[in-house]
Amino acid sequence: MTRSTWGRAAFAAGPACLGTYGLIRLIDDEHGPGPDWSLGHLALLAGVVLFVPVFAxxxxxxxxxxxxxxxxxxGSALALGLLGVAAVTVQAGIDLVVGYSAADRAGMNELFERIQGTPGMKPAFYTVGPVLFYVGLLLLIVQSAAVRAIEAWRPAVVVAAVAVMAAGLDLIPVGALLLLLALAPLGRRAGTPSAPHGEVRAAHW
Incomplete structure (x- = not known):
């Protein structure tokens, strides 16, 4: 798979991996160490990293x-989005290490408290930092719609996706499905010359 083909596929693969994480999380009643925790966070890690070519x-x-x-x-929106990618990547990595190191959920909680108690760790990688992922995404897709590179309804769907996921982690699969709806068809446009908005609407759903 060429670099450009991989970049186009990321528009669908990124949201799909986030949805996979959400689904695995739903079936993991313990939210503790084990295969479900590890596989879910590997899917989260893959999904977030795949948004690098999406942002680009x-x-x-x-x-x-x-x-x-x-x-x-x-460029500023891209930088914010990439900072968010970095924050979530670190968070997912920490979660994987904690899940591997602890014997049970109580042990995980103890490790999380110790890690998040480090000055600056919680805002950087658990609260403020990850929000930048969504800020960058929203700014880029709104600007793309403003210059008529994409349809105006797509930013609204992304806003809905972000709102749904912010409402609760159990709703991540729904939010990921909305992201897939809004972003997946854009992969083939990202590497091709732009067309007037009317032509885009005639050629794409």
Whole structure:
């Protein structure tokens, strides 16, 4: 698979991996160490990393034919999104290590308290940092819609997806499905010249 093909596939694979994490989490009643915990967090890790080419592709669509201001805005949004990717990646890595190191859920809780008690650790990787993932995504997709590179309904679906996932971790599969709906068809556009909005709507659903 070529680099460009992989980048296009990420628009569907990223949300799909997030949805897989959400589904595994639902069947893991203990939320503790074991295969479900490890597989779920590996899916989360893969899904988040796959959003790197998604962010890059959205940035390309948002700046085609635009001036320095648009490039600056999209570049800033990309940077925020990548910081969010880094934060969630670290969080998923910590969760995997804790799950491997602890014998039971009580042991995991003890390790989490110790780790999150480190100054700066909780905001960087558990509260503020991960939010930047969604901020970057929302800014990039809104800008893409504003320059008519994508349909106006797609940002609304992404906003709904973020709101659903923020409402509760059990709703991650629903949010991931909404992200898949909004993002999956955009992969083939990310590496091709932009078309007027009317042409895009005629060619894509």
């Amino acid at each position: 592709g959205l940035r390309r669509m948002a700046v085609r034919g635009r001036g320095p201001a648009a490039r600056w805005f999209a």
